Amino acid sequence: METTSLTVEEKEALISLLDDPSPTVHQALITQFTRLGTEGSDFLFAVASSSNRLASLAAGEFLRELKYSDPTADFLKFIRSLSYELETGMMLLNRTVNPSLDVAGICTQLDALAARCRKLASSTRSLREQCRVINHVLFDELGLRGNGENYTDPNNSLLDQVLSRHLGIPLSLSVVYLLVAQRMGLELEPVGVPGHFLVGCYEPDGPFYLDAFNQGQFLTADDIFARLRSQQRQPQLSDLAPTPVREVLSRCCRNLAKHYAAAGDTAHARLFLGFVAEFDLAYERHAQS
Numbered sequence: 001m002e003t004t005s006l007t008v009e010e011k012e013a014l015i016s017l018l019d020d021p022s023p024t025v026h027q028a029l030i031t032q033f034t035r036l037g038t039e040g041s042d043f044l045f046a047v048a049s050s051s052n053r054l055a056s057l058a059a060g061e062f063l064r065e066l067k068y069s070d071p072t073a074d075f076l077k078f079i080r081s082l083s084y085e086l087e088t089g090m091m092l093l094n095r096t097v098n099p100s101l102d103v104a105g106i107c108t109q110l111d112a113l114a115a116r117c118r119k120l121a122s123s124t125r126s127l128r129e130q131c132r133v134i135n136h137v138l139f140d141e142l143g144l145r146g147n148g149e150n151y152t153d154p155n156n157s158l159l160d161q162v163l164s165r166h167l168g169i170p171l172s173l174s175v176v177y178l179l180v181a182q183r184m185g186l187e188l189e190p191v192g193v194p195g196h197f198l199v200g201c202y203e204p205d206g207p208f209y210l211d212a213f214n215q216g217q218f219l220t221a222d223d224i225f226a227r228l229r230s231q232q233r234q235p236q237l238s239d240l241a242p243t244p245v246r247e248v249l250s251r252c253c254r255n256l257a258k259h260y261a262a263a264g265d266t267a268h269a270r271l272f273l274g275f276v277a278e279f280d281l282a283y284e285r286h287a288q289s
Contacts (some may be wrong), residue, residue: 114183135216
């Protein structure tokens with residue numbers, strides 16, 4: 001198969017055309033990527049793993065149409081890339097369980113939730129008030145809640161299932177919260193405290209935290225430390241620091257490995273343990289470089 005080398009200008013031109021609705025343009029791109037061979041698939045994967053959400057979605061569709069896309073291989077490439085973006089990572093992780101994942105549909109739903117929040121929050125100013133609006137939309141209107149009755153169900157960790165079933169665990173519900181807030185332009189952070197997961201809001205006059213598993217309950221640092229002490233844990237200031245995206249995704253994989261094992265699904269448990277090991281290996285290699 002013939003291959004060529006794409007210039008920076010050619011790559012930028014291709015990216016600008018990826019979401020063009022014209023069937024003629026679409027077919028021309030299919031022909032071009034086929035001609036490019038491995039370079040074409042590598043280019044599409046790089047775009048699919050980028051923070052450009054619209055281009056990322058379009059590139060993913062081309063990968064699937066060209067049958068370049070193996071969900072497990074795609075997620076492993078993402079892990080090894082060290083270029084971590086939360087939404088892309090959660091989608092790629094989800095596709096390892098559901099290869100036919102409707103990525104565009106999930107994004108459309110998140111867009112709609114953010115639009116609803118913006119409408120209700122149009123006259124509010126403080127971050128705390130806007131978080132109260134997100135709480136209302138996600139927990140009162142949509143009905144998201146923590147699945148305390150069947151906590152170890154693997155579906156609680158998969159983004160498509162959380163949004164369709166309205167059930168999740170602290171990490172997955174926090175991710176939904178963060179993805180909606182991100183669309184609103186709010187700078188919130190994932191916070192993986194020991195034994196739980198929260199959303200962090202770091203305001204100049206002091207941080208506050210949100211517990212998405214408990215309907216977006218507002219918490220102070222003292223509240224969190226008291227909770228940790230009640231669990232016989234020794235609190236550390238580092239417990240309240242933002243958690244890197246790498247660790248959020250790795251922790252999601254650890255949860256899935258444990259929950260699939262509890263369900264007797266050893267194949268998926270091994271798969272996600274492998275992803276955890278790959279995250280650790282990629283980090284070690286980066287630290288040593």
